[in-house]
Amino acid sequence: MTAKLNLSVDEVLTTTRAVRRRLDVARPVPRAVIEECLDLALQAPNGSNRNDWHWIVVDDRATVRAIAAEYRAALGLLQSGAMPSPRYLTGAKGEDRMVAAAQEFHEKLDDIPAFLLPLMAGKVEGRDAFEQAAMWGSIVQAAWSFMLALRERGLGSLWATVSTRRAPEIFDLLGVPQGAYTLIGTFPIAYTIGTDFKRAPRAPVSEVLTYNRY
């Protein structure tokens, strides 16, 4: 069993952050730690308990660099305007700080100890909201649980979806059958530099909650 920080559940839930600057790329991550976190993550619920997800960990140096190259290519598409920017990327509070941190992360991409690529079975294109909700709802909790389990063990990650713009190329690279899966992101895995993380600034409950009607 891996060393743990022994945080409370509430501490883990409130301090699991998007880690970019504080990823320690010099410290190797044993596969046993990743497998322990994934074992916990797989306890998350999934529709009809189908377990039809697939998870790829990339830790071979040449393949990490190839994934990094695809990540940069996806960013290039975004920055050149060849692909539209998602709504959440523009005009957000603290955007400048986030962009600076993202830049630092991009500079470290080649040295990330490992990436986790969660694969959701099937494609959402052409499916109605019910089917899509069941599909996303059958992978997102597990991926988040993986990040929570990392946090408890002194590691960090980042929910990074930009790379999905290059999913076909990434699938070719890793031998994933085209059309069978949806890539939900490339999650870096690394020990964090220091283990003290804070609550995030979020709109308070009083601003976002209503009872009984909108």
Ligand SMILES: Cc1cc2nc3c(=O)[nH]c(=O)nc-3n(C[C@H](O)[C@H](O)[C@H](O)COP(=O)(O)O)c2cc1C
């Ligand atoms: C759906 C989703 C997609 C994201 N995609 C990226 C991404 O491609 N690159 C990146 O640097 N951060 C990405 N993030 C991280 C967010 O920018 C980060 O969660 C946000 O700034 C809030 O920070 P916090 O998670 O530490 O509270 C993504 C987060 C989510 C939930």
